[in-house]
Amino acid sequence: MDAPQRELALWTGILAGPIAWATNLQIKYAIVVYVCRNHAGWLMWLVTLASLLITAFGGFCAWRGWTDSTPRVRFMALGGLAITAMFALAIISAAIPDLFFRACD
Secondary structure, eight states: OOHHHHHHHHHHHHHHHHHHHHHHHHHHHHHHHHHHHHTOTHHHHHHHHHHHHHHHHHHHHHHHGGGOOOHHHHHHHHHHHHHHHHHHHHHHHHHHHHHHOOTTO
Protein backbone atom coordinates (compact mmCIF):
# COMPACT_ATOMS: atom_id res chain seq x y z
CA MET A 1 0.00 0.00 0.00
CA ASP A 2 1.44 3.38 -0.92
CA ALA A 3 1.82 6.19 1.61
CA PRO A 4 -1.31 8.33 0.88
CA GLN A 5 -3.58 5.28 0.98
CA ARG A 6 -1.95 4.06 4.18
CA GLU A 7 -2.37 7.48 5.79
CA LEU A 8 -6.03 7.61 4.80
CA ALA A 9 -6.60 4.10 6.16
CA LEU A 10 -4.91 4.93 9.46
CA TRP A 11 -6.85 8.15 9.95
CA THR A 12 -10.07 6.35 8.98
CA GLY A 13 -9.30 3.78 11.67
CA ILE A 14 -8.85 6.50 14.25
CA LEU A 15 -11.75 8.78 13.31
CA ALA A 16 -14.49 6.43 12.08
CA GLY A 17 -15.55 5.33 15.57
CA PRO A 18 -15.94 8.78 17.14
CA ILE A 19 -17.70 10.16 14.07
CA ALA A 20 -20.06 7.17 13.92
CA TRP A 21 -20.84 7.51 17.64
CA ALA A 22 -21.57 11.24 17.42
CA THR A 23 -23.68 10.75 14.30
CA ASN A 24 -25.54 7.89 15.99
CA LEU A 25 -26.52 10.11 18.92
CA GLN A 26 -27.54 13.04 16.73
CA ILE A 27 -29.66 10.95 14.37
CA LYS A 28 -31.38 9.15 17.25
CA TYR A 29 -32.27 12.43 18.92
CA ALA A 30 -33.49 13.84 15.61
CA ILE A 31 -35.79 10.94 14.71
CA VAL A 32 -37.33 10.23 18.11
CA VAL A 33 -40.50 12.22 17.32
CA TYR A 34 -40.92 10.43 13.98
CA VAL A 35 -40.37 7.03 15.63
CA CYS A 36 -42.89 7.85 18.33
CA ARG A 37 -45.60 9.02 15.93
CA ASN A 38 -45.17 6.14 13.47
CA HIS A 39 -44.31 3.34 15.92
CA ALA A 40 -41.12 2.64 13.98
CA GLY A 41 -38.82 1.44 16.75
CA TRP A 42 -36.88 -0.58 14.22
CA LEU A 43 -35.49 2.67 12.87
CA MET A 44 -33.50 3.20 16.08
CA TRP A 45 -31.94 -0.23 15.63
CA LEU A 46 -31.17 0.51 12.00
CA VAL A 47 -29.24 3.64 13.02
CA THR A 48 -27.35 1.63 15.66
CA LEU A 49 -26.49 -1.09 13.15
CA ALA A 50 -25.27 1.43 10.58
CA SER A 51 -23.10 3.12 13.22
CA LEU A 52 -21.60 -0.20 14.27
CA LEU A 53 -20.84 -1.08 10.64
CA ILE A 54 -19.05 2.24 10.13
CA THR A 55 -17.10 1.66 13.33
CA ALA A 56 -16.20 -1.88 12.23
CA PHE A 57 -14.97 -0.51 8.91
CA GLY A 58 -12.71 1.87 10.82
CA GLY A 59 -11.43 -1.06 12.88
CA PHE A 60 -10.70 -2.99 9.72
CA CYS A 61 -8.77 -0.03 8.30
CA ALA A 62 -6.73 0.21 11.50
CA TRP A 63 -6.13 -3.55 11.57
CA ARG A 64 -4.62 -3.44 8.08
CA GLY A 65 -1.79 -1.24 9.39
CA TRP A 66 -1.00 -3.59 12.26
CA THR A 67 1.44 -5.70 10.22
CA ASP A 68 3.57 -2.74 9.11
CA SER A 69 7.08 -2.57 10.56
CA THR A 70 7.11 1.24 10.91
CA PRO A 71 6.65 2.21 14.59
CA ARG A 72 4.43 5.21 13.78
CA VAL A 73 2.11 3.14 11.60
CA ARG A 74 1.86 0.39 14.22
CA PHE A 75 1.16 2.97 16.93
CA MET A 76 -1.62 4.57 14.89
CA ALA A 77 -3.04 1.14 14.05
CA LEU A 78 -3.06 0.12 17.71
CA GLY A 79 -4.64 3.44 18.68
CA GLY A 80 -7.26 3.01 15.97
CA LEU A 81 -8.11 -0.48 17.21
CA ALA A 82 -8.43 0.74 20.79
CA ILE A 83 -10.57 3.72 19.79
CA THR A 84 -12.73 1.48 17.62
CA ALA A 85 -13.34 -0.93 20.49
CA MET A 86 -14.16 1.90 22.90
CA PHE A 87 -16.63 3.61 20.57
CA ALA A 88 -18.25 0.35 19.52
CA LEU A 89 -18.91 -0.26 23.20
CA ALA A 90 -20.29 3.28 23.53
CA ILE A 91 -22.66 2.73 20.58
CA ILE A 92 -23.85 -0.57 22.04
CA SER A 93 -24.36 0.98 25.47
CA ALA A 94 -26.37 3.81 23.90
CA ALA A 95 -28.65 1.18 22.33
CA ILE A 96 -29.40 -0.62 25.60
CA PRO A 97 -32.23 1.77 26.62
CA ASP A 98 -33.95 0.96 23.33
CA LEU A 99 -34.45 -2.55 24.67
CA PHE A 100 -36.46 -1.34 27.65
CA PHE A 101 -38.07 1.94 26.62
CA ARG A 102 -40.05 3.02 23.60
CA ALA A 103 -39.37 6.32 21.88
CA CYS A 104 -42.55 7.78 23.40
CA ASP A 105 -41.55 7.03 27.00
